Amino acid sequence: MILRPAQVEASWYGRVRLGSVETALLLVLSWGYAGVIWLRRRLYQWGILKTVRLPVPVLVVGNLIVGGAGKTPVARALAQQLKALGWRPGIISRGYGRQVPGVRAVGVGDSPQHVGDEPLLYAQDGFPVFVGEKRAEAGRALLAANPSVNILIADDGLQHLALARDLEVVVFDQRGIGNGRLLPAGPLREPLSRLNASLVRGLIIQGNPDQTGWPALPRLGMTLQPQHIYALNQPERQLPLESLAGKSVLALAGIGHPERFFSMLRDAGLRVEAISFPDHHDFKPQDIPFSHLPVLMTEKDAVKCQNFAQGHDNWFVVPVKARFSPALPLAKWLKGIDKRHR
CATH class of the missing domain: 3.40.50.300 (P-loop containing nucleotide triphosphate hydrolases)
Known part of the structure; x- marks a missing residue:
């Protein structure tokens, strides 16, 4: 019996149903984890583990x-x-x-x-x-x-x-x-x-x-409201995300929930070819396929692609603002x- 991390995660949100043996094993481990959490919090409450208060809020x-x-x-x-x-x-x-x-x-x-x-x-x-x-x-x-x-x-x-x-x-x-x-x-x-x-x-x-x-x-x-997108290798080159409505784009995301980014682009009318990476992925040039399509990425991913963006005029960053x-x-x-x- 081998449980893959992706399979376990999918079971958390009801996308996969695990067998009774796998479920029981995870529950036992979960109870052990609960005990560790309880003990750790008590150690801070009892002053055995120290909490530091800084001079500002x-x-x-x-x-x-x-x-x-x-x-x-x-x-x-x-x-x-x-x-x-x-x-x-x-x-x-x-x-x-x-x-x-x-x-x-x-x-x-x-x-x-x-x-x-x-x-x-x-x-x-x-x-x-x-x-x-x-x-x-x-x-x-x-x-x-x-x-x-x-x-x-x-x-x-x-x-x-x-x-x-x-x-x-x-x-x-x-x-x-x-x-x-x-x-x-x-x-x-x-x-x-x-x-x-x-x-x-x-x-x-x-x-x-x-x-x-x-x-x-x-x-x-x-x-999260998308703002004007900008070219990664030339940030002053900006255009409205809506200008890509109805067009095909390649979108990549190495964030905690990539589908959130892809859905936002689809909601803006874009035809999205999506590529997901693990959260905090350390991007390398070979991770991004060559494409004539606009390549869209999050701000968080862009900071890791900045050093090899030269010559890729079709790589764009999609900034967002929380409302x-x-x-x-x-x-x-x-x-x-x-x-x-x-």
Whole structure:
């Protein structure tokens, strides 16, 4: 009996039905995982494992399920909204997928192999960004290098209990919570009861998952709206995505849920030939087939294709902007937090 990861993942969302023996095995492993989660959280509560509180408020953006659910556009939107409210945000991240460990600042021209792909997007937005396996150390380094920063966004920090936080925002997508089980029997990193924590201010949900049993928390819908696409090797060359409506394109995506990107393009009227890669895929020139068609990719994937884009005038990046309905009540969520840090 050999279970393939893709087969197990498909079972979480009802696309594949596993046999009773396979299901029982996954459930046993899931119970063991639940015990580890319980013990780890208790060790922090008892003070055996230490939590570090930084001198500025910390806003955590994370998700409960494995794989991407749209955290990056949420974190980018939160940073912009904080700036509009008069805050001076910085962003800390693990820098998933990077090949150089330790704490370091992220610059626009850095290699994704050194800092990760998502942190580069935050840096391109003009915010101070540091990466580090230990988020508290990354936060300290960022604040030391940028004394004007007065609030931090911790990207994908929901399960990083070593860092104290002031509020949490949890992101879901069309897949919802799947079968509602913990890994590896289901997609959940933590039990659904985790959402009852007092610091969770709201759920941001992309799409309309067919789900019941959500906790009584504010639920905000999120849509990702495509902006003008631009040539990867010549960013000033832009055109509306709608100009490709009715035309065939080659689309590639190495994100947590590639179909979300492909569906967005189809909704815009494009005829999509799709190629999926694993999340955080380290792209190489041979990964992208030669084609006379326009080749469309996400911003997250584009930062890893930048170095070999010369001569490929038909490679285009599709930036997106997160829109929320209702609007994020960020000012309300932050009320009183600043006073606790003075």
